[in-house]
Amino acid sequence: MATPTARQARRGFPIIRGYYWLMIGLLYLPIAILFVFSVNANTTLTFPLKGFTLGWYARVVSTPALLHAIGNSLIVAVASSLAATILGSMLAVVLSRFEFRGRGALTGLAMLPLIVPYVVLAVALLILFRAAGISLSLMTVSIAHVVVALPYTTLIVLARLIGFDRQLEDASMDLGASYLATIRLVILPIAAPAIVSAWLTAFTVSFDEFALALFLAGRDPTFPVYLYGQLRFAQTLPILIATAVLLMAATLGLLVIAETIRRR
Amino acid sequence: MFLIAPVVLMATVSFRADLSGDLLAPFSPTLKQYQQAFAGEGYWRLLGISALTAFGVAAIATIAAYPVAYFLAFRAGRRAALYLILLLVPFWTSYLLRVMAWKLMLGSEGVVNSVLIAAGVIQAPLDALLYNRGAVIVTLIYVWIPFAALPILAGLGRIDVRLHEAAADLYAGPYDQFRRVTLPLSLPGVVAAFFMVFIPTVGEYVTPLLVGGTGGTMYGNIIQDFFTRAANWPIGAALSVIMLTATLALVIVGLRLVDPRRLLAR
Numbered sequence: 001m002a003t004p005t006a007r008q009a010r011r012g013f014p015i016i017r018g019y020y021w022l023m024i025g026l027l028y029l030p031i032a033i034l035f036v037f038s039v040n041a042n043t044t045l046t047f048p049l050k051g052f053t054l055g056w057y058a059r060v061v062s063t064p065a066l067l068h069a070i071g072n073s074l075i076v077a078v079a080s081s082l083a084a085t086i087l088g089s090m091l092a093v094v095l096s097r098f099e100f101r102g103r104g105a106l107t108g109l110a111m112l113p114l115i116v117p118y119v120v121l122a123v124a125l126l127i128l129f130r131a132a133g134i135s136l137s138l139m140t141v142s143i144a145h146v147v148v149a150l151p152y153t154t155l156i157v158l159a160r161l162i163g164f165d166r167q168l169e170d171a172s173m174d175l176g177a178s179y180l181a182t183i184r185l186v187i188l189p190i191a192a193p194a195i196v197s198a199w200l201t202a203f204t205v206s207f208d209e210f211a212l213a214l215f216l217a218g219r220d221p222t223f224p225v226y227l228y229g230q231l232r233f234a235q236t237l238p239i240l241i242a243t244a245v246l247l248m249a250a251t252l253g254l255l256v257i258a259e260t261i262r263r264r
Numbered sequence: 265m266f267l268i269a270p271v272v273l274m275a276t277v278s279f280r281a282d283l284s285g286d287l288l289a290p291f292s293p294t295l296k297q298y299q300q301a302f303a304g305e306g307y308w309r310l311l312g313i314s315a316l317t318a319f320g321v322a323a324i325a326t327i328a329a330y331p332v333a334y335f336l337a338f339r340a341g342r343r344a345a346l347y348l349i350l351l352l353v354p355f356w357t358s359y360l361l362r363v364m365a366w367k368l369m370l371g372s373e374g375v376v377n378s379v380l381i382a383a384g385v386i387q388a389p390l391d392a393l394l395y396n397r398g399a400v401i402v403t404l405i406y407v408w409i410p411f412a413a414l415p416i417l418a419g420l421g422r423i424d425v426r427l428h429e430a431a432a433d434l435y436a437g438p439y440d441q442f443r444r445v446t447l448p449l450s451l452p453g454v455v456a457a458f459f460m461v462f463i464p465t466v467g468e469y470v471t472p473l474l475v476g477g478t479g480g481t482m483y484g485n486i487i488q489d490f491f492t493r494a495a496n497w498p499i500g501a502a503l504s505v506i507m508l509t510a511t512l513a514l515v516i517v518g519l520r521l522v523d524p525r526r527l528l529a530r
Contacts, residue, residue, distance in 0.1 A: 020335040023409065026406070120508050126491065
């Protein structure tokens with residue numbers, strides 16, 4: 001017998017492929033059920049099903065409060081993801097390109113929001129805003145979302161910058177480029193794919209975020225807060241589920257685009 | 265800035281006697297809230313239950329995610345990227361709606377009951393499926409499995425395939441290979457996955473709110489309650505400080521077990 005190859009070594013556990021598909025099945029089952037109810041003609045979300053309809057999807061566009069909430073979520077997501085991406089990218093450049101005292105501490109600080117429970121962050125911000133006399137608005141939600149998205153954006157850009165040769169910058173400076181020009185002509189193009197995927201990550205984190213928004217949104221709800229408020233009313237549920245299916249498709253589209261850009 | 269300042273301020277509020285007047289005005293600190301929080305047996309019990317729940321959820325989600333990550337790392341071949349996206353799509357769908365979906369699964373007229381009745385296993389729907397701690401745990405495990413697979417996958421991806429070949433050369437069967445080579449080398453990823461699920465789960469208040477009913481309350485719910493309905497911010501702040509301290513302590517223990525930088529480096 002020849003030397004065992006990698007292929008042979010991998011032959012064990014044929015069951016594992018089956019397990020993967022079982023898990024996928026379990027993960028998609030509840031989502032499939034949501035989808036089924038979004039095209040089911042009955043108001044109540046119970047079996048047996050009553051027949052096929054696209055009426056719920058039509059009513060999505062004729063519910064102004066719903067559209068307004070989605071608009072709010074878009075505003076918050078765009079604003080917070082832009083801020084988090086810019087701050088995160090700057091932080092990543094500083095962390096990957098400069099040696100300075102307290103670098104470890106700064107890295108830790110940037111990652112800290114990952115380990116603070118959302119409910120704690122939410123009440124802490126709530127107290128801060130009240131103390132500062134800032135009334136709750138989409139602005140306060142956005143600030144909270146910048147805080148939670150910052151570790152993600154920083155890590156994504158950082159991972160990309162660490163993988164590249166620092167001598168590229170030295171070469172650029174040797175050739176007479178100022179540091180700003182080096183950032184613009186060398187670092188930015190290198191980091192661009194990561195920056196885009198960082199931005200999209202921050203966007204999706206913000207768009208779906210509920211635990212912070214519930215505390216900080218005030219009277220003008222984002223989509224998850226609106227959704228939560230409506231969960232009590234059985235007759236609007238299919239509309240909300242239809243909305244969620246649409247948003248799911250849109251999110252998926254965005255992420256596929258992000259992945260395609262990142263892989264370039 | 266927006267993290268440290270509010271946390272410090274929250275800590276100060278937890279020492280205030282009441283909320284009258286300006287929040288920034290000087291005040292005489294009191295330990296009343298902490299006495300109340302420490303004396304209240306219910307709070308400790310709930311913190312313990314929340315930690316246990318999070319522990320169970322994190323452990324089960326990590327174990328359930330391990331074979332998935334293993335498949336993606338070693339068996340999926342060229343389609344690995346596609347399979348990974350397939351796994352992550354549920355994670356990118358509305359969190360509230362995924363929790364809602366479990367309400368539809370477990371409710372008295374939900375999927376599980378309908379299937380069981382149709383199969384003749386039971387005659388009347390089981391009400392005990394929803395609005396309890398079990399429902400919270402099942403839902404949270406479901407929510408976190410895709411996420412838990414990511415750090416494990418990162419850990420497995422770093423294992424040199426030649427080590428498997430070496431093990432095979434030394435006549436290790438598939439089981440021995442896994443037990444003595446793959447598993448030990450993947451442990452940092454496993455520990456990371458555990459903590460990445462554990463931390464958000466301890467502070468969870470949304471899922472218990474939706475599927476937990478009165479029996480499934482967690483520590484996050486009483487904090488939320490003190491800031492909304494009960495409107496007693498100082499004690500809510502004190503409970504938040506306790507929770508934050510407990511979480512940070514656990515994370516420090518976790519960081520000693522596994523160095524996160526080892527997962528990032530290639």
